[in-house]
Amino acid sequence: MGVFDFLFGKGKGKSGGSPKKGLKRVTVAKRFELSGRTGQGSMSKVYRAYDRELGRNVCLKLLDKAKTKKFEERFVGLKKPHEGEICMALRHDNIVRTYEHGITEQGEPYLVMEWVEGLGLNYLVETRAPQLKGNRINFMSQLCDAVQYMHSNKWLHRDICPRNVMVDKEGVLKLIDFGLTIPYTPQFCVPGNRTGTPDILAPEIISRKSTDHRVDLFALGVTGYEVFTGQLPWERSVSSEETFRRRLNSKPRTAKELNPQLDDPLSNLLLRSIAREPSERFPSATAFKEALAKLDKQDY
Secondary structure, three states: OOHHHHHHOOOOOOOOOOOOOOOEEEOHHHHEEEEEEEEEOOOEEEEEEEEOOOOEEEEEEEEOHHHHHHHHHHHOOOOOOOHHHHHHHOOOOOEOOEEEEEEEOOOOEEEEEEOOOEEEHHHHHHOOOHHHOOOHHHHHHHHHHHHHHHHHOOEEOOOOOHHHEEEEOOOOEEEOOOOOOEEOOHHHOOOOOOOOOHHHOOHHHHOOOOOOOHHHHHHHHHHHHHHHHOOOOOOOOOOHHHHHHHHHHOOOOOHHHHOOOOOHHHHHHHHHHOOOOHHHOOOOHHHHHHHHHOOOOOOO
């Protein structure tokens, strides 16, 4: 039985929706010693914790049960695996490792993940941290590897952005947060689902067209803009709808315009990565990485 057979419950009557029976149940206060919240998403709270059962520091993610249920109900009629099931199937050096998932006594889905001792890529970008100097191509190449792994294993991340990337003390990048991840199958790529971070949504998502892996590649390109320039291709707007209008009707700023220290080959590469037409973008994350590797200048 393949991973998709397991996740989608072929032969076992499993389907998406409310948490399945038989999942491990825990009492958070009994098992974990919480040492502080490290983040909060729209559907979850994230803590650094000592796991008394595993005997190590971990990242504990608690999902809001009502918001998670509401999100998963968007996929009515489809066998969407839960975030914990997806994370347990992912095994790559540039993807955060998940040890287990289950349900708390309060009915909240939880995930126990490796604790990454490091900083968010968004923090490095926003503070112009010295860790970025000379490592931008390296970091983007690692992110390309993570994205390619996901696509090769039939997943779409759907929320690739600096906020969802960690860089550890050794400079190893980890893609995190798979709350919006969906199977890369035709049923999940039909028009209509606009879910995601407005700043990185591809034009075809905004226009409610059919999608494929190139929505992740667009988000990868936007992330590249932030890594190399500290800014987005389009100016931010306080309104999501205005952000979407600019995405569809205005040309993006060139990376060299935002950062004159960049040369033309890199600026043109980044511009291609966010092309309005999916067919004009890089065909894969590996192709994006290979283009970065061919640049004469590698010390950004």
